[in-house]
Amino acid sequence: MTKLKTFAIGGCHPDKHKTTSDRPIEDAGIPETVCIPVCQHIGRPAKILVKKGDRVKTGTLIADADDVISADVHSSVSGEVVKIEENIGKTGYPEIMITVKTDGDDWEESIDRSPETVADITLTGGEIIRRIRKAGIVGMGGAGFPTAAKLSPPPGKKIDTLIINGIECEPWLTADDRLMREKTEEIIIGAKILNKALGIQNAVVAIDENKPQAAALMQKLTRRYVGVNVAVCRTKYPQGAERQLIAAVTGREVPPGCLPADAGCLVQNAGTAFAVYEAVQKNKPLFERVVTVSGDNLDHPGNYRVRLGTPAAYLIEKAAPREEAAEIIFGGPMMGQSGVNPAAPVTKTTSGILCFGAQSVFRPQPTECIRCGRCTEVCPQGLEPFAIKNLTRRGDYQAAKKIHVLDCIECGSCSYVCPARIPLTDYCKLAKYEIRKKK
C-alpha cells in the first residue's frame, strides 16, 4: 500500500453524495430553444456575428473572440436566431444571450462525426493551439479561463508538467468521473495533444481514490501512452483546486501571488482534455458538455450530455423532480452559485445542476464565534478566516490584506466547518472585493 498523495495544509471532508457515479452519460436531447450567452469565460465577451432571423447550424460560429483572453462561441443546435438580448444567467446578473429556435439537428459538415477514436496527432503545436482557440475551449472545471491563452505561458516561465484534473472534489458531481470512465482513451489523447502544444513529455492524470473504476481504467490505458501517468490522490476537499492539486501531485507549492506556471505546472480539467481531443482530432467546436443533474429533489438524477444553452429547468424536468424546487445550484454545493432563474442556461463551465427541496435548503443563523479554530485548521491556504472576519466586520480591509486575504481561493471550507455557522467565506470574498475595488 503506497502512501496516497494529497496537499499538506488544511482540507475537509464534506459528505460525498456521489449517487450518480453509476449512471452512464445519457444524451439530454435538444430543447425547443437554447439561450447561448456570449460570455461563458473569463475575459471580454465575444463579438456577436449573427443577427435576428439568421439560420445557423450545429457548430456554426455565432460570436467571435474579441481578445486573447476571450473565447469563440458556437451554436449548439441548428435553427433560427430569434432573439439577441439580455437574460438572467446563472450568476443572477443579466448577460447578453443569443436565443436560437431549434429545428432538427443539422451539423456543420466540417465536423467529423464518425465514432472512431483518432489517436495519431498530426498537427503541430502552433496548429493545435489555433484549433483549440477556434473551438472556443475554456477551462471546464468552473474557472472558464480560455485554454488557448493558458497554453501560451508568459515568456520566461518553463512548464514541465501537465496535470489533468480528474479530482472532482465537489460533493454530488460525477460528470468528470463518468467522462473518465467512458472516454478514457480520448482524455489520454487530449493530454498528449496538450503535451505536444506545450512541447513537453510529461502529463499526469490526477484522480481521487473515491473513483476507483476511473482510476483503474485510466491506469490500464495509460500504459499504452508514453509520457502520460496516473496519480491517485487521497480524497480531501478542495483537492481539485489548482494550487492544492499541484501541491498534491508534485509537492510544489505555488507562492502567494504567483501563477501555476511559476511552479512549472499547467492544470487542465479532464472535461477540457476531452474537449481538446474533440476539437483537434474531430474538428468539433465546444458546444456540448457533460453535466451532472442531481440533488435530493430528483427521482432520476443522472449525467447528461447537454447542448450549451439548454435551460436548467429542461434538465431538471428530465430528472423527475419530486416537488417544487427550493434551490437550484449551478456547480457543486461548496462553490456553486444558487440560481435565480430556473431557465438560466448551461454554459461551458456548468459541471452540475443540483436541485434541492425545501426540507434540505436552509441558511443557518450565525451565532457567536467560540474560537474553536476549525476554520484555521481546514483552510487549504493556511489563512485565519476568523481574523479576516473580525477585520472585515470592522471595515479594515488593508489589515485583512496584510494577513493574506487575497490568497483566499474561496473554496468554502471555513464556512462549511464553522460550528457557529458564520459565513466566513463571504467575509473573505467581501474583503477581496473591497481591496480590488480600491486599486
Added chain:
Amino acid sequence: MLKISTAPHCYAKADTRSIMRDVIISLLPAGAVAVALFGLAALVTIVTAVAGCVFFEYACCRWWLKTKPTTGDFSAVVTGLLLAYNLPCNMPLWMTLIGCFVAIVIAKAAFGGIGKNLFNPALVGRVFLFISFPVQMTTWVKPQLFDFLNTDAATGPTTLGLLKHLDGTASATISAASELPNYEQMFFGYVGGSLGEVSALALLLGFFYLLWRRVVSWHIPVYYLGTFFILTGVFWLTTGNPAAEPVTQLLSGGLMLGALFMATDYTTSPMSKNGKIIFAVGCGVLTFVIRRFGSYPEGVSFAILIMNAFVPLIDRCCHPRIFGTGRK
C-alpha cells in the same frame, strides 16, 4: 420561488450545540465517580451549579445583554459542570450559587458572552470562592464508595495537602507519608479532593471520547502534562524531595481535570497549533512553579488563568504557515 444563498450550500454536522453536548457527555464519567464516592451531596452540588449557571446565563442574556438567550447552546451547562467538579462536595449551596454568579455574570457575560471571555469562567468562579471562603473550599470529605448519604462525613486532607506537609517539619513528614494514597487509589479516584478531579481514569475516558469525536486535539494536555512531569521529575531527581515525586504529583489535585478540560477550552486557549503548544508549556511551567514554590498546594487554576491572559498575545504572534511560503 427559489431561495438564494452564497456558497457553500452545505455544512458540517458539528455546531456549537453538538460540540457542547459532546463536552457534557465527556464529563459524565467523572460525575458518576464523584457521586459514587461522595454520595448525594456531590449530586446536589452538581445539579445546583448547573442550574445556577443556566439561570444566570438566561438572566444575563434576557435582561442585561438583551440578546436571544444562548442557554440553548449548552455552554452554561458545561461551565456549571466544570465549576461543580472544582468544589468539595460539602460546599454550602449558597456559596456554590455565588460561584455560578461570578463565573457566568462576571467572567462571561461582562466580557460579552460566549466566545468573548478572556478567562475560563469556571476557574474564575472557583478561584473567587477559594479566596472568599478558604475554609469551606479546603474541607475535604473522605470518599466512601457507594455510601450515598455519606453519614460519617469524615474529613481529611488531599494528596497535595499531604505532599505539602512532606516539605515541612520532620515529624509531620512521617505521618503524612504514611497517609499518602497509592497510585492505584489516585488513578481510580479513591482520594479526597474536589468532586470531579479525583479520578484520573474517568477524566481520561471522557477526554478520549472528545478526541474520538474530534472536538479537541491532543496538543494542550500532552504538552501541559509533559512539561509539568518533566520539570517535577528533574526537581525530584536533583533534590530528592519526596514531595516532588512526579507520578503522585501528576495524578493528584486538579491537574488532570485542568489539563484535559479547562486548558482545552476553545475560547480561552490560542487558535493556532503552535500557539496551543506555547500556551500548554506555559501552563505546565506555572503549575510546577506554584506547586513547588508557592504557598498553596494547588497551582492548576492560577496557572491556567495566568496563561489565559496571554492568549491574545500568543494569537497575535502565532500564525499557521501560508500556502506556498516557508517550506523546506
